[in-house]
Structures are given as C-alpha cells and as structure tokens.
Amino acid sequence: MPPLTIIIFGASGDLTSRKLIPALFHLDMAGLLPDDANIVGVARRPFSNDAFRSSVEPMTREAMLSMGESWFPGAWNRFAKRLFYVAGDATTTEGLQHLTEFLQKREGTTGGQRLYYLSVSPDLYPQIAARFGEAGYEKEIGGFRRVVIEKPFGHNLETGRAVNKSLHACFREDQIYRIDHYLGKETVQNILIFRFANTMFEPLWNHQYIDHVQITAAEKVPVGKRGGYYNDSGVLRDMFQSHLLQVVTMVAMENPGRYTADRLRNEKIKVLEAMKISKVEDAFNNIAVGQYDGYRNEEGVPKDSKTPTYAAIRLEIDNGRWSNVPFYVRSGKSMRSRYSEVSIQFRCPPHMLIPMPPGETLECNHLSLILQPNEGIRLNFQTKVPEVDGTRLQARDLAFDYRDAFTERALPEAYERLLLDAIMGEATLFMRNDEIEQAWEIMDPLIAATEAANAPQPEVYAPGSDGPKCADALLAKEGRKWQKIR
Numbered sequence: 001m002p003p004l005t006i007i008i009f010g011a012s013g014d015l016t017s018r019k020l021i022p023a024l025f026h027l028d029m030a031g032l033l034p035d036d037a038n039i040v041g042v043a044r045r046p047f048s049n050d051a052f053r054s055s056v057e058p059m060t061r062e063a064m065l066s067m068g069e070s071w072f073p074g075a076w077n078r079f080a081k082r083l084f085y086v087a088g089d090a091t092t093t094e095g096l097q098h099l100t101e102f103l104q105k106r107e108g109t110t111g112g113q114r115l116y117y118l119s120v121s122p123d124l125y126p127q128i129a130a131r132f133g134e135a136g137y138e139k140e141i142g143g144f145r146r147v148v149i150e151k152p153f154g155h156n157l158e159t160g161r162a163v164n165k166s167l168h169a170c171f172r173e174d175q176i177y178r179i180d181h182y183l184g185k186e187t188v189q190n191i192l193i194f195r196f197a198n199t200m201f202e203p204l205w206n207h208q209y210i211d212h213v214q215i216t217a218a219e220k221v222p223v224g225k226r227g228g229y230y231n232d233s234g235v236l237r238d239m240f241q242s243h244l245l246q247v248v249t250m251v252a253m254e255n256p257g258r259y260t261a262d263r264l265r266n267e268k269i270k271v272l273e274a275m276k277i278s279k280v281e282d283a284f285n286n287i288a289v290g291q292y293d294g295y296r297n298e299e300g301v302p303k304d305s306k307t308p309t310y311a312a313i314r315l316e317i318d319n320g321r322w323s324n325v326p327f328y329v330r331s332g333k334s335m336r337s338r339y340s341e342v343s344i345q346f347r348c349p350p351h352m353l354i355p356m357p358p359g360e361t362l363e364c365n366h367l368s369l370i371l372q373p374n375e376g377i378r379l380n381f382q383t384k385v386p387e388v389d390g391t392r393l394q395a396r397d398l399a400f401d402y403r404d405a406f407t408e409r410a411l412p413e414a415y416e417r418l419l420l421d422a423i424m425g426e427a428t429l430f431m432r433n434d435e436i437e438q439a440w441e442i443m444d445p446l447i448a449a450t451e452a453a454n455a456p457q458p459e460v461y462a463p464g465s466d467g468p469k470c471a472d473a474l475l476a477k478e479g480r481k482w483q484k485i486r
C-alpha cells in the first residue's frame with residue numbers, strides 16, 4: 001500500500017489542537033493508524049516541525065486527561081514523529097508549492113494515499129478546491145485522494161449548491177467527506193442499532209403508537225468568543241440545518257437493509273424529502289425563537305442583533321409511518337445544562353383499567369435516548385405503588401447507562417470514529433450533497449422568516465433557564481409539553 005498522509009489545512013487553528021490531533025493520537029495508541037501514516041499540518045505562518053509538535057501537545061494532553069485517560073509521554077513522543085509542518089496558503093497556486101514538493105518527496109513513485117482535511121474558513125472551500133484542481137490534488141495516482149470538510153456547507157440553499165458545485169469541479173462526490181460530528185457520536189449511531197437490532201421497538205415505531213417525538217440539544221455555554229461567526233449563523237444554521245436534522249433522519253428513516261453509505265444515505269434523504277416545507281409567511285406557526293439575555297453584549301455581536309440563540313421548531317414528515325406525528329426539535333445556548341436527548345412519546349392507553357384520580361392525568365410511556373452528557377436509555381412506564389389500601393399509579397424509569405454497562409472503555413470521541421472512517425473510505429457517517437441541499441430547502445423559509453425586516457425580536461430568556469416561554473406555547477397549543485431538561 002502507498003504511504004498515507006493526512007494533510008490538515010488550518011493547522012494553527014483551534015480544531016486541530018482541540019480535536020483532530022488528540023483523535024489521531026488516540027487512534028495511534030489504539031494501534032489503528034497505519035504504521036506509515038504521517039500527519040502534515042499546513043498553515044500560513046512559518047513553523048518548524050518541532051514547534052508544531054510542541055504547539056499541539058498541551059491540548060492533546062488536556063483532551064486525554066479530560067477523557068479520563070492517562071498521559072503517556074513515550075507514546076506521545078513516538079506519535080509526534082509522525083507530525084510534520086509545511087507553511088503554505090492553499091488559496092494561491094504558489095502557496096501549495098512547498099506542500100507539493102513535500103508530498104512528492106514522501107510518496108516517491110508510489111503516488112501515496114492522501115486525506116486532505118480542510119479545517120479552514122468554509123468561505124475558502126471554492127478557492128481551495130480550484131487550487132487543488134490546478135495542482136492535480138484530486139488525481140488518484142497510486143492511492144486514494146479524499147477531502148474532509150467541516151460545516152457550514154453554505155449559508156442557504158443557493159450558496160450550499162454553489163459550495164457543492166465548486167467541490168465537484170475538482171473532486172468526485174465519493175471523494176468528498178462532509179463531517180457532521182453528531183453522526184460520529186456513539187449514541188447517535190446507537191439509534192439505528194436500538195431500532196433495527198432489537199425486535200421490540202420497531203413494531204411500535206410509527207404513528208399508531210407514537211404520539212410525537214421531541215429532540216433536544218441544550219447547551220450551557222454561551223457563544224463566547226465565536227460571536228462574529230455565530231451572529232451571522234444563528235442557532236437555526238448552526239445546529240438545525242446540520243446536526244439536528246441528521247438526528248431526525250436517524251430516528252425516522254426506514255431500515256436501510258444494509259449498513260452501507262449509499263443505503264443509509266438513500267434512506268436519510270427520503271426522510272428529508274418527505275418533510276413538509278413551510279412557507280415563509282406561515283413559519284411562525286411552526287417555530288419559536290429566543291435570544292439569551294446578555295447575548296448582545298458578547299464580543300462581535302451588534303447591539304441590535306435579532307439572531308436567535310434558541311429555537312424550537314415543529315416538523316412534519318409526510319409519509320405513512322409518521323402521518324400526524326409532529327417532531328418538535330429545540331436547541332439553545334446558555335441554557336440550564338448541557339443535555340441532548342431524543343424522546344419518543346408514546347400514545348396513551350385507549351382505555352384506563354384504573355381511572356385516574358380527579359385532576360390528575362396519566363403520564364404516558366416515553367422513551368429517552370440520552371445523547372449526552374450521561375449517555376443512556378430510559379423507558380418511563382407506569383407502576384403500581386406498593387401499598388395495601390387501594391391502587392395508585394406512579395411512573396418510573398427502566399434505565400440503561402453507557403458508563404455502567406461498558407466500564408472497560410470510555411466512549412470514543414466523535415472525531416476518532418470519523419477520521420478513521422475517512423481513512424478507511426467508509427462514508428456512511430458523512431453527509432452527501434443531496435442531504436445538505438434538502439436540509440437547506442427545509443430550513444431556508446424558517447430562517448428567512450426570522451431574518452425578515454419585520455421579523456419579531458426573539459424572546460429574551462434568562463441564561464441558565466429552559467429557554468423562552470414561546471417554545472412552551474408551541475407545544476401547548478397542541479396540548480403537549482416539553483420533557484424536562486435534566
């Protein structure tokens with residue numbers, strides 16, 4: 001096999017030291033990186049190999065310790081020998097010259113295998129793809145050429161299409177790996193295993209038994225230093241267009257038959273295509289937005305910003321399985337806690353054997369797939385309170401916790417899984433161009449409504465709260481309420 005080179009563009013950035021190098025180090029420690037794999041950091045500023053190695057070490061150590069792992073200096077020193085640095089600017093023809101020479105020297109006549117990781121501003125994708133095309137970086141001489149890119153994939157449908165077009169001018173679709181780190185999360189992948197490797201749940205997984213679905217991604221952190229980016233993006237682009245619509249597809253799709261990239265992505269796109277697209281003028285029937293108090297004082301945020309930092313949306317999937325089953329999806333920054341879950345709310349029994357006491361309503365079964373931070377599954381059901389005088393009901397949980405069930409290893413980081421998959425050419429957990437474009441079709445009218453000149457100001461909510469009251473109203477008007485954010 002020709003030698004593998006992982007080339008990280010934007011090597012001086014935060015993602016490289018916070019996520020990519022720790023993930024690659026971890027893969028190396030687990031013996032999962034090919035022996036001859038090297039990692040080359042590329043960025044504009046001049047740096048020696050040694051300076052690059054020392055610059056990424058502290059964050060890697062921190063990442064390992066925060067995962068509850070020990071720090072092995074010997075292992076790091078061995079891994080660091082795989083790291084190189086080449087100064088360059090991938091948006092100019094001359095800027096790639098040193099890298100091209102480096103790669104030619106390393107690969108010799110083998111052609112090499114290359115994974116390009118663009119950890120740069122997404123605005124630069126078109127220019128970089130054009131320079132790659134000129135330099136022949138996509139040509140699979142010897143081994144594969146793949147490119148990994150990070151969101152945002154455009155700002156709306158039109159620009160999303162333009163990004164895809166510029167990438168396709170250089171790479172084939174199967175060479176492009178669009179990362180959505182939510183798909184790398186163990187618990188998100190487990191949604192499919194839970195549904196399709198067990199017989200118990202799938203027969204119930206439809207409109208006959210499910211009343212509605214709630215998906216929550218609450219964050220405790222405010223926007224912090226990312227105000228400039230965030231204010232242009234807002235929660236609807238930042239979390240919904242990518243991560244949360246992807247989670248919806250995992251919950252809603254049909255059994256793909258086989259776990260292959262095309263099968264899975266064909267089923268996911270069917271879900272996205274079946275989603276009702278709102279009209280801009282009707283959007284506020286299906287969306288509630290909020291902004292945390294203090295957001296406008298964040299660095300990089302204009303004092304009159306209308307950018308939502310919280311949104312709740314109601315989605316409908318217009319197919320036989322999900323007819324009349326709303327999917328309510330919410331996400332926000334600066335909330336009570338960091339908590340993400342998928343909650344399946346089952347219908348209530350058609351008839352009650354034991355009537356409920358006056359004023360009390362039955363808490364009908366719900367199933368929580370907890371994505372983070374205490375990953376697990378909880379099935380909430382009714383029990384008889386153990387007492388001799390009468391029969392009273394109380395709901396209790398049947399609980400499964402990942403950490404208790406798998407004590408021998410920590411849950412892998414999303415980037416580890418995704419980087420290894422990209423190296424192996426396994427594209428199942430990466431998004432295809434049609435998914436991206438369809439997700440923009442769904443989100444564009446909702447975003448347009450919140451950004452219109454006459455759009456109402458998002459409702460202010462207190463940091464550390466569960467979000468704005470208008471989100472409660474979105475469910476209350478259909479006689480429903482949100483699950484507690486734990």
Ligand code: BG6
Nearest residue numbers: 151181217219238239243340372
């Ligand atoms: C990123 C968003 O894609 O996902 C961030 O840009 C957000 O704003 C993050 O905080 C959430 O990821 P996680 O893994 O912490 O839920």
